[in-house]
Amino acid sequence: MDFTLTKEQLLIQKMARDFAQQAIKPVVEQIEKENAVPAEILQGLAELDLFGLAMPEQYGGANAGYESYVLAMEQIARVCTGPAMIISAHSLGLGAISNFGSDEQKAQYMPKSCKGEHIASFAFTEPGTGSDPKQLTTSAVKDGDYYVINGTKRFISNASYPGPLVLFAIESESGKPTAFIVDKLCPGYSVSQPWDKLGWHGGDLVDIYLKDVKVPAANVLGQAGDGYPILQYGIAYGKIGMNSVALGTTLAAYEEAVHYAKEKTHRGQSIAKFQAIQLKIAEIAMLYESSRWMAYRLGFLANKPKSYRDFAKEAALSKVVVGRNAMEAARHAMDIHGSYGLMNDYEIARIYRDAAMGPQVEGVLDMQKIIVAGDILFG
Ligand SMILES: Cc1cc2nc3c(=O)[nH]c(=O)nc-3n(C[C@H](O)[C@H](O)[C@H](O)COP(=O)(O)OP(=O)(O)OC[C@H]3O[C@@H](n4cnc5c(N)ncnc54)[C@H](O)[C@@H]3O)c2cc1C
Known part of the structure; x- marks a missing residue:
């Protein structure tokens, strides 16, 4: 090791x-x-x-x-x-x-x-569900060498940029979820106004409307009717990025907390002299350190996973810990800032909002625990 x-x-x-x-x-x-x-x-x-x-x-x-x-x-x-x-x-x-x-x-x-000339997207979520493939309603109806796709996808990242979109829809012949590669911005493709998110500002997030979008049958990713493993793979591998974002947020919270603790004074001395502040700094350092090694390890495992099932469990497990740690670290850092932390002039306000995002995206934390427990008990 x-x-x-x-x-x-x-x-x-x-x-x-x-x-x-x-x-x-x-x-x-x-x-x-x-x-x-x-x-x-x-x-x-x-x-x-x-x-x-x-x-x-x-x-x-x-x-x-x-x-x-x-x-x-x-x-x-x-x-x-x-x-x-x-x-x-x-x-x-x-x-x-x-x-x-x-x-x-x-x-x-x-x-x-x-090369970044195109920016890719992955569209599973719909107004009706963000967690359950059985509830997908977007349809892909076979018409000769093409599919005709209709539906709405909710909360899709990068959907305003040109590039490939991996889209999940119910394929007409199998009646099952299937992944298609769709060229974004093609005829019949339109997007909503950007969502006004709590955090992660700058990240493009819109709904996609698909109205009779024609996609060549050759753009089925994998096999028709066999989209589920692609979904599982994508969501598991997506957590490497999600963890990294949460880890960076934890590091930012740590640095802001240390900076403020040293800078803010009471009776002529920095608040770092208070043991209560020291305990919080130590907590944040521990949260960062445990997140760091879990996130790095997930990157390591991703290069050569034992099996995708095993990787999916590791990804789910680490997402819960790293996502929760980011929120806790930001909360401690906010406490150190007192009321100043609530002011948007202070970076911790943005960090706090950013930390709240990860646990709800690409599978909420409870769904991750269900994946972990399912593998341990019935895998
Ligand atoms: C910034 C951002 C970026 C995003 N990017 C994308 C993207 O690029 N592509 C994409 O497809 N989606 C994307 N999403 C959507 C996101 O991944 C989903 O919203 C998320 O997975 C949760 O789905 P939901 O909101 O529909 O929650 P739901 O599935 O409706 O869940 C709501 C609650 O019910 C609980 N629940 C649901 N089902 C069960 C169950 N079977 N057992 C127990 N509890 C259950 C959940 O734990 C949760 O607490 C993005 C969202 C955001 C905010």
């Missing part, structure tokens, strides 16, 4: 940290207010290969492994969660294409996405 980061991993971590600090930090307030990430920031992330970091070289990726992906994403999310959310959702969609796509599909959809 070796916990030492390789030279390449340290380099990628530093590259992401420097970019976040130098290029993203100056525009964090703008991203918060406008709820959009400037194009030059996305381009900068693309130049660092962050849109295809863990993807195979053959299709334009950097093949740097999922540990490097976690290390880089943590540093981006430490400064601003919006860009990290974009990369996380993109990697979820792209990872599904990389793992289940035919050679033709990968050659068609991956190179531009790995």
Whole structure:
């Protein structure tokens, strides 16, 4: 067991940290207010290969492994969660294409996405459900060499950007959930106004309306009627990004807490002298440290999973811990700030809102516990 980061991993971590600090930090307030990430920031992330970091070289990726992906994403999310959310959702969609796509599909959809010229999406959630594939209502009706897709997808990340969308719909011949690759912005495809989210500002989140969208039958991802494993895979692998965002948020809470504890004074001395403050700082440090190793380990496991079922359980388990830790760390950091923390002038206010996001996205925490318990008791 070796916990030492390789030279390449340290380099990628530093590259992401420097970019976040130098290029993203100056525009964090703008991203918060406008709820959009400037194009030059996305381009900068693309130049660092962050849109295809863990993807195979053959299709334009950097093949740097999922540990490097976690290390880089943590540093981006430490400064601003919006860009990290974009990369996380993109990697979820792209990872599904990389793992289940035919050679033709990968050659068609991956190179531009790995270079950040296209941004991928993954659309499962609908107004009726975000957790249960049996309740999907979006339909894909076979019509010769095409499918005609109708339905509404709710809360879909990156859906306003051009690129491939891995979309789940009920296929007419099998009557079962099936994954399709849809070109976003094609005829019949439209989106809502962006949702006004509590946190993760800048991350694109809209509903998608599909009205008689024609998709070639060759764009079925995997087999017709066999979308469930793709969904399970996607959601499990998506948690690597979700964990990284929560980890970066925990690190940000930690740094803000330490900074404020040293800076704020009472009777001429910093509040760091109070033992109550020290206990909170220690709690946050412990939360960060436990999240760090769980998130890094999930990246490590993702490169060579024992089985996808096993990986899904590990992903669910770590998502609960890392997501909860982010919320708890942000709460302690908020306590250290007192009323000042409630003011949007203070970074902890944004961090607190960001921390609340992870537990509800890509499977709420209780659903993760159900996956874990199901594997332990009946797996
Ligand atoms: C910022 C953001 C980004 C997102 N990005 C995407 C995206 O890119 N693609 C996408 O498809 N979705 C996306 N989503 C949607 C998100 O993943 C879902 O909203 C989430 O999985 C929860 O689904 P839901 O809100 O419909 O909750 P529901 O499924 O309605 O659950 C509501 C409550 O009921 C409980 N519950 C539900 N079913 C059961 C059960 N069987 N047993 C016990 N309890 C149950 C849940 O634990 C939860 O507490 C995004 C959401 C947000 C906020």
